[in-house]
Amino acid sequence: MSRLGYNRSVDVSPEKPPDRPLAWTNDNKDVALPKLVERLLQYQKYDESYSIVDDAWLSEKTIPELRDLIETYLTVARSDPVLKKRVVDKHEDERVRIETKYLSLRIRNCTVQSCQCMGLDIACALVALKCHVGGWVCFDGAAFGNGPLFRRVEFGDRASFRHADFGDRALFDEAVFGNEASFNDAAFGNEASFYRTAFGNGVTFIGATIGDRASFCGTAFGVAATFDGAAFGDGTTFIQATFGEWTSFRSAVFGVNAGFQSAVFGQGALFDGAVFGACASFDQTSFGGWSSFYGSAFDDQTSFRGAEFHGRGTFGGSLPAGHDDNFAGNVFFTGAEIGHHLDLSSVTFGEDSRLGFNRAILRAGAEIVLPRDLVLSGRSIIVGEDSKDAEALSRAAVDYNILRDLYRGQPGTDDEEDICHLRYMRLKRKSVAMKEEQTLRQRAYVLFDRWVFDFCLAYLVKPWRIAIVGAVVVLALAILYTVHIGNGSIAFSPIDGASDPMGIGMRFLRAIYFSMITFVTIGYGDITPIGWYKGVAAVEGFLGVSLIALFTVAWGRKMIR
Secondary structure (H helix, E strand, O other): OOOOOOOOOOOOOOOOOOOOOEOOOOOOHHHHHHHHHHHHHHHHOOOHHHOEEOOOOEOOOEEEEHHHHHHHHHHHHHOOHHHHHHHHHHOOOOOOOOOHHHOEEEEEOOEEEEEEOOOOEEOOEEEEEOOEEOOOEEOOOOEEOOOOEEEOOEEOOOOEOOOOEEEOOOEOOOOEOOOOOEOOOOEEOOOOEOOOOEOOOOOEOOOOEEOOOOEOOOOEOOOOOEOOOOEEOOOOEOOOOEEOOOEEOOOOEOOOOOEOOOOEEOOOEEOOOOEEOOOEEOOOOEEOOOEEEEOOEEOOOEEOOOOEEOOOEEEEOOOOOOOOOOEOOOEEOOOOEEOOEEEEEEOOEOOOOOEEOOOOEEOOOOEEEOOOHHHHOOOOOEOOOOOOOHHHHHHHHHHHHHHHHHHHOOOOOHHHHHHHHHHHHHHHHHHHHOOOOOOHHHHHHHHHHHHHHHHHOHHHOOHHHHHHHHHHHHHHHHHHHHHHEOOOOEEEOHHHOOOOOOOHHHHHHHHHHHHHHHHOOOOOOOEEEOOOHHHHHHHHHHHHHHHHHHHHHHHHHHHHO
16 A cells, blocks of 8 residues: 555556657746656555656656746646545545645665755655755745655755754665755754754754754764754754764753764854753763853753763853753763863752762863862762762762862862762772671771771861870779779878878879870879879870871871861
């Protein structure tokens, strides 16, 4: 059954077409063109494969004016009683008219000399295969009934499809365009395809509306490709597309699952003010020079895994209307290669958004500038740090280690660096604690790290914590000494009046004094421990030496920075 809805009750007895082709020029188009169309329709009634204009139908394989061919085709087709009968049999409740789904004008292996189809209502499936279109191509304002197919068509410079309505499934696969091709304000339905299409310099899709599942996979764009203000539906893909210098997607709007995986941008990729739906992906994308996402908004998870930023990359800035954050969901720079400067200093993150920098590579002299208040807010900021999975916690720990190093290279970010170091060490311990099977050594490490390195020492980032621990040690042991001073456990020198009766207050002061000189290992000898208190004093002396050394390191680190 053909696309025309062929009904075998209709008596159609096509004759075999003549072997010799028709000679059609602009001078004899009034005679030759109707004959050509009548033959096409005659065989199309029987088999849609005969709706092809190619070198078997044209003596010079040349179509002087495409508009004449389309208009004549539609005029004759609409008056054909057999085609009308088929439409009625197929859709009895519809108006009797020839629609897109019933007509297919296909052109193959031809040269189109002129293509001025401005405002033309192309109520047929227009298919062009392996054709060359010379001169100025103009389909401004044209309405394509069922989506045209321009597969492997070669267009010259300034091909124009402004304000054209393409319907669903407009296909330009492997087509070749010259410079300054324009699709401004054009309307594409679903599944528009520019697979492996080659554009020259200056192609524009300004204000274009492109439906779901549009494909620009493998497409090559020249210099100054412009998509400013374009609206893309869900599932738009630019996978492995290549862009020349100064590509612009300013204020473009993307639906969910926008994909630029493995795309290559030259100098100047501009996405300022663009809006991306959920799951936008720039995985393995290469930004050759300056890339700007200033003022752009990502509604949900965004991925730059394995992306390469060879020049300065900028994110953040003023937001589009209706958006509160630049990143509303998680954003991944996992395995990304930063070759110059990645500026995230003005980025705002949503409450549920997290960062991922695992295995990110910073080349010599490269840096990532992060917001000052990102860490100081006290919220979770790394993907996986709230997880109970050991592997996810381990990756989050590595990310905090990267953030710590990043803040270390920025002036005035000592507090941020310290917080990242604390979280790195705590997540590292937590990842071990969450393992299903732990060795005795791992269990001891978890306990010791939690209560000594974290609780008591704060991993040497808070000197005051060490000072408090030292004061607690001195005071606690002073209380212990108070109980036993004067009962023979702790002896006094003869000149110290040990035989004089002492009240509790004096005993506590002497105990504080003894605890302090023991803690700092001065040891004047006027008070000496006896019996098992020698061991207590030795332990206090060891703790004193250790805590004083650690406090010196932590405080010196603060002063040096």
